[in-house]
Amino acid sequence: MNEKSVKKTVKLTTPLKNEDLVNLKIGDKILLTGIIYTGRDAAHQKFIDTLNRGEKLPFEIEGSVIYYVGPAPAKPGEVIGSAGPTTSYRMDKFAPELIKLGLKGMIGKGKRSKEVIEACKKYKSVYFGATGGAAALIASRIKSSKIIAYEDLGPEAVREMYVEDFPMIVVNNTSGEDLYEEGKRKWKEL
Amino acid sequence: MRIIETSKIVEEVEKLCINSNYYLGEDIIFKYKEGITKEESETGKEIFEQLYENAKIAKDFKKPICQDTGMAVVFVELGEEVHINGNLETAINEGVAKGYKKGYLRKSIVKDPLFRENTNDNTPAVIHISIVKGDKLKIVVAPKGFGSENMSQIKMFPPAAGVEGIKEFVLKVVEEAGPNPCPPIIVGVGIGGNFEHSALLAKKALLRNIGDRNKNSYYSELEIELLEKINRLGIGPQGFGGKITALDLFIETYPTHIAGMPVAVNIGCHVNRHKEVLI
Numbered sequence: 001m002n003e004k005s006v007k008k009t010v011k012l013t014t015p016l017k018n019e020d021l022v023n024l025k026i027g028d029k030i031l032l033t034g035i036i037y038t039g040r041d042a043a044h045q046k047f048i049d050t051l052n053r054g055e056k057l058p059f060e061i062e063g064s065v066i067y068y069v070g071p072a073p074a075k076p077g078e079v080i081g082s083a084g085p086t087t088s089y090r091m092d093k094f095a096p097e098l099i100k101l102g103l104k105g106m107i108g109k110g111k112r113s114k115e116v117i118e119a120c121k122k123y124k125s126v127y128f129g130a131t132g133g134a135a136a137l138i139a140s141r142i143k144s145s146k147i148i149a150y151e152d153l154g155p156e157a158v159r160e161m162y163v164e165d166f167p168m169i170v171v172n173n174t175s176g177e178d179l180y181e182e183g184k185r186k187w188k189e190l
Numbered sequence: 191m192r193i194i195e196t197s198k199i200v201e202e203v204e205k206l207c208i209n210s211n212y213y214l215g216e217d218i219i220f221k222y223k224e225g226i227t228k229e230e231s232e233t234g235k236e237i238f239e240q241l242y243e244n245a246k247i248a249k250d251f252k253k254p255i256c257q258d259t260g261m262a263v264v265f266v267e268l269g270e271e272v273h274i275n276g277n278l279e280t281a282i283n284e285g286v287a288k289g290y291k292k293g294y295l296r297k298s299i300v301k302d303p304l305f306r307e308n309t310n311d312n313t314p315a316v317i318h319i320s321i322v323k324g325d326k327l328k329i330v331v332a333p334k335g336f337g338s339e340n341m342s343q344i345k346m347f348p349p350a351a352g353v354e355g356i357k358e359f360v361l362k363v364v365e366e367a368g369p370n371p372c373p374p375i376i377v378g379v380g381i382g383g384n385f386e387h388s389a390l391l392a393k394k395a396l397l398r399n400i401g402d403r404n405k406n407s408y409y410s411e412l413e414i415e416l417l418e419k420i421n422r423l424g425i426g427p428q429g430f431g432g433k434i435t436a437l438d439l440f441i442e443t444y445p446t447h448i449a450g451m452p453v454a455v456n457i458g459c460h461v462n463r464h465k466e467v468l469i
Contacts, residue, residue: 110370132372137244183431188424
């Protein structure tokens, strides 16, 4: 396996643009810096309800990145509690509409639907995998965090975070490839 | 009769909730270290490095290892010579509520599966009580995250399906789960009993430490065989591809009916937490 020769580390800064994304290969390691937003199931339902009412989302969606996370509470003096990714398929129903509006990155863990992978290809968006369960490590890369919407949702409220060198891997890129399928195919022993 | 006050139970459960979420078992940390050298995929190696570093940060800074601090599953072995001054379940739930608040653990429990209002104190716990000989009280707290819980399955096999049916089912469950339950996973398999008991066996299997084999040599060999087969699926750490998909697999069995062979597979993530106390 000459994996090392094809995988690279790429530093990205938000907001993301198409030219930042179109050359990314599945398996590339990314260190992300800048503002990102959080949202899980309940927040996504609210995003879609907001759009259906013809109202504006609580943040600028064009070029944005949404991190699927419900953090643990911060201790006094901490920016945030442990904050690893949640399983992404629960957001599959909502993601294509947001991608169409300019969402450029999603961070989570686990498989996405065909519709999400297609939307990533069509509208140039990328699904990044963060390490599930590495929640204390990831929290150390989150430098600021504030709730900007839906405070009533508790751990599911929408936060604006500033992250530095947030570690992630390209899972679904703008060419419609899927690291989960490719990885299994490459490493499976018959 | 030995008397145990409920205040003691509250205090111990509180500590177990916090400690199980902050301090990962040495058996699992050892597997992370091993994974850094043994995993062949470069991405997979890096995942093990992250998990090792994460466990260290959690311990040093007293933070939850994973933000999903789980639904609290509590196993109690109550000695028949023990009298508890007060209600045992109420005390356990009070301990859970206190532990999740004091430890800054995430409150993930909703009051009703359809009307999803958070209870805000992570109660109620799922409590399993068994009466045993003696004058001691053993409490095990095993917080379970739902990334992995959601990938678990149960199947009622006819006896003729045999061990081949079991093997095929376990591999199917792990393959379908893929990256979702945060591999490298730990697999609990419950065989026998009836519908609900097989699920309980699978959960109990996850309480074992890495490397603790079933006492029956047939089942201990089956554990090793299934673990090797799972690790040939190629799913790898986080599902990014690799040689290490599971850290271990545990089988628990129970007598069953002449007409059936229930099999439950409970998937545990790499943050397989359990801490216990003997009072």
